[in-house]
Amino acid sequence: MKKEFAVIGLGRFGGSICKSLSEQGMEVLAFDIDEDKVNEYANIASHAVIGDSTDESILKNLGIRNFDHVIIAIGDNIQASILTTLILKELGVENITVKAQNDYHEKVLSKIGADQIVHPERDMGRRIAHNIISNNVLDYLELSDEHSIVEIVASENIDGNSLIDLDIRAQYGINIVAIKRGKEIIVSPQATENIHEGDILIVIGADTDINRFEKHVI
Missing domain, CATH: 3.40.50.720 (NAD(P)-binding Rossmann-like Domain)
Structure with a gap:
């Protein structure tokens, strides 16, 4: 219905x-x-x-x-x-x-x-601000005052590395819940999945942890 x-x-x-x-x-x-x-x-x-x-x-x-x-x-x-x-x-x-x-x-x-x-105006303002600050951030969705889902473009710095190589969950406390690769979407990627430059990583976690991941890895 x-x-x-x-x-x-x-x-x-x-x-x-x-x-x-x-x-x-x-x-x-x-x-x-x-x-x-x-x-x-x-x-x-x-x-x-x-x-x-x-x-x-x-x-x-x-x-x-x-x-x-x-x-x-x-x-x-x-x-x-x-x-x-x-x-x-x-x-x-x-x-x-x-x-x-x-x-x-x-x-x-x-x-x-x-x-x-x-708060459509406030939330859109925050999304635009995040997109302006980082060339790698495509989109940003606030889940709460401290947690978000962010689309981040993988740079050449992590090209060829697997999720287990980067040890993202342990090192940064965030989760990559999906990877967009062209028209393909990999949901709940395996730890052995290799990341390629240009992949869009859909990341969920605390804002402070996502920011650390952006600065140190991307």
Whole structure:
């Protein structure tokens, strides 16, 4: 069965989520108080509805509690974001992801029970900063304040070495969970797997350990 998603707030962030979910064949309800924005997504989402997300009766009539996941992507109205989250929790929505504007907003959302909280601008800023600092870092995904998954391009320094030669887990406390080599992806590579220059290493671990690995090996 297709999963059903509702996206509340059709600004740049919410709109891109709405488009991506629709492109992947999901059932998507696009919801916003702005008629023009709703009209923009009428032919993209499965359903598009104009309404005020802080009006509990509207959300009830939509059957919002039956959706698998609701994304609250309300832009600059923190009060509406918080109130909508509260209403959805009270209505029994199981999975709620909310866009936070700042750290204070995030603290409030955590206290009222948001399941996932995202900072798209902050997180994108961190990813770009990591990519700028290191020529070898292709992508960066923060898992927590101290742990990340990073894509690192193998340099000639480690060309021909196996994972066991480099003793990466013992030396650096990180794990290489996959290697991209052209169109091939090696998942959970064996310790005897040789690394070639240009391989993309998908590394998971503490940020401090990943940074040490980058500096000393790559």
